[in-house]
Each structure stands twice: as C-alpha cells, then as structure tokens.
Amino acid sequence: MIKLPASFYTCDSITLAENLLGKILYHQTPEGLTGGRIVETEAYMGAIDAGAHSFQNRRTPRTEVLFSPGGISYVYLIYGMYHCVNVTANIPEKPEAVLIRALEPLYGIPLMQQRRSTEVLKNLCSGPGKLCKALNIDKTCNGLPFTGDTLYITEDTNPISFTVQTAKRINIDYAGEAKEYLWRFLIKDSPFISVKPKP
DNA sequence: CGGCTGATCGTG
C-alpha cells in the first residue's frame, strides 16, 4: 500500500489525468474502508479551459481549493443532488484539476452496494456521482490531501496492464471549442467506465 | 436498446 507522493501531482492536469489511470482511490470512514481502481478521468486545465470552473482564473469560495498545490481534493455539488470529486494538479495558483469519473470496485464492496442500493458491480462506481455515493464522498471531504489517511490514492500493488484511450469530455456543451478537446482518459475496454466513448 | 425528463439546491 504505497501512497502516491505529493510530487506525483505537480504536473499539468492532462498529464495527471493519464497518470492516475490504474491507481487506487480509497476513502476511510467509520463504516469501513471502500475503494477501487481509477478507470476513467477528465482533465480540466484551469484558466485557459472554458469547461473548467476556474476558467479565466475565476476565484470564488467554491473554486478556492483549485488554487491549492496539486494532490488536494476538490468536491462540489452538481444538479443539487450529486457530488463529484477532483484531484488538484500543478503548483499553487494554477487552478487545474482532474475529475475522477469511474472506478473498478475493489474494496468494501458490500458497503458500496448498500450505499448505492444495487448489487451490480459494473454500476457501483460507473460515473462521478455514483462513485462519490459509493465511497461516501461529500463536501466535508473538500480540501483533504490525497497523501493523508482519510481520502487517499495509492499505487496498485498488483498492477494490471492496460491501453489508454482518449475521448471528448462529457456534458460541457457550453464550453465552445474546448468541448472538442480529447481530455477524457479511459482504460480501454474496462467494463466499469461511465459512458462508452465513440469508437 | 436509445432518448427524454424530473429531481433538487448551491452558486453567482
């Protein structure tokens, strides 16, 4: 169980989004430990990215944590009912982040099934809102370091081999040209991704 | 199957 060091996160969000594939995300709670392999991510490139909450360095109470160093959690509420978890990238004042979009469930599966009200493994963490519900990630997790003991990311002790696939990011129709960028990263052919990319 | 829609609330 080797946690990724802080230096792992000191790169741009595109690099980080690709490098996070295959790593293991955990959340330790009083109910137990849950976690899984990261199989889908999206890069948000901050000031220059019309799809990002921090586009043009937009700085508000919500986006403040994006201006932190890399390796910090950014959790926000979407559509009034779901949470999404991001990993900040790069150095302070570069508000980049990587959205975690899907996990392959590995640890605490019964607890995740209970939280999600489904038994079906491929539906447990196959979307940003779903995985936050399965791992019980909410706004109280905002600002936590991924190098800590509550919400953390490790190497895979028994790494699988995989091919990286890129695709357009999902649900950012308002982002103009930026919606065309191939800033979504997936483990090719994983059954645990959210939406199948176009071939 | 694929497409549509209501739920629900913090944010700006």
Added chain:
DNA sequence: ACGATCAGCCGA
C-alpha cells in the same frame, strides 16, 4: 436560472 448527473420511464 442553471449545471463536470442519475434513475426511471417511454416507445421501438
């Protein structure tokens, strides 16, 4: 007013 979503419902 609307969204880095999801589940359920509809018609084919």
